[in-house]
Amino acid sequence: MVYYQNGTSEMNQTDGFLSSILNDEDLQLMDMAMNEGMYTMRMLDSNNAISNLSISGAAGATAVSRNDMERMDTSSDSAVSSMGSERVPSLSDGEWCDGGSDSGHTTGEHYVTDYQSKIRPYDYSYSSRQLNNGIGNSDSARMPPVAQKKHQMYGKRYFQDQSASNAAHLPQTPLKYEYRDSTSYPIPNQPESVVGSRVPEMKYSCSVEFGLQNHLSRNSIDHIQHNHTYHLPAESSGAMQRPVSRDKSKPRKSEEEHLTRDEKRARALNVPISVDDIINLPMDEFNERLSKYDLSEAQLSLIRDIRRRGKNKVAAQNCRKRKLDQILSLADEVKEMRDRKQRLINDHEFSVNECKRMKDKYQQLYRHVFQNLRDPDGNQYSPYQYSLQTSADGSFLMVPRSNSTLSNPEAKEPPQNHKE
DNA sequence: TCTGGATGTCATAGC
């Protein structure tokens, strides 16, 4: 066992050399690197946490990202149920219209007005959205507080007297997406109070408030300016008559042309209940209304079809909205994963470089120490016969090579350039 | 005329 000769003049030089190595900023950089790496890992863990949170909250489909948060802000006053089974809080019937399920035709003006400020017929809350609300809570105030049936959720009541001036424009412009509630059909021998007695005409915009507009780089109005009013010929239509072209350049001839197909059918069969009521009344009330009239089989069949189609129409709209949202959420997740992958690559690259640098430092130190060691006779030790081992406290031990590997399997081999 | 997006409708499954 030979110890470092601290008393020699050479060691003074060595001290300087060692201190230069040991105090090298690279070592500090190493610490920094490690800290940074750990920080990065914490960040990754954090991301994982968020990701897991979002996944668990949205049936594995929704990532919580800033974009999602922003989208959430635009769509959290839900009107439609989530993918799950939870029910969306409700507003009173006075606050929600139950229309919107029919081809809402409204003028462009009306649409713009409604779209921007009134109607959010496609809003719905996923569980993840609710989760997000819990985090951001920016929109919770707009969330209806009580569970609500879905057929009561689509569209808010919009009284025409809110925009009398707009109403004045109605005759001049083709109707688009304007749904006139309380379509009343004059039924002989029916009391006025029962049929078509609603005074305030209400409009429903079948708008699509996609919170995705920003993502899709699309004018929010572009995709809803179709006039999906079904114009039927004289009537007596079959069960499935094709929608007729709705050229808005053609002058409007009569109100009837802008009735939906089902409205025209209902009118043709003298159905005494408005299409809106047929679609949106709760089952009990709906049956109660039906019981008031002596309806033929054809009328009952049509009413059932109207109700089914009306509900399914809304369901389809929500389904599509939901699908788009899922696509955007997945796109966010993909982006997040790509970013994470890049961060990991960078961290790994940095670690490899640091490892290599430290190896070089160690070899340098090893060589320096070994060359300055002397036996009792003042001769250098042969690197082929001895090797140095470093202990945990930083001290060096000279160990015979043949024994070193036997006695201590972890003994470090001399560097390759040790033979110099 | 073609094309893609939007929307309505039907069929079906599941609750």
Place this chain on the structure above:
DNA sequence: GCGCTATGACATCCA
């Protein structure tokens, strides 16, 4: 069994 919702598939309209 009924009513409702969700969703794929198809049809139609429209820019």
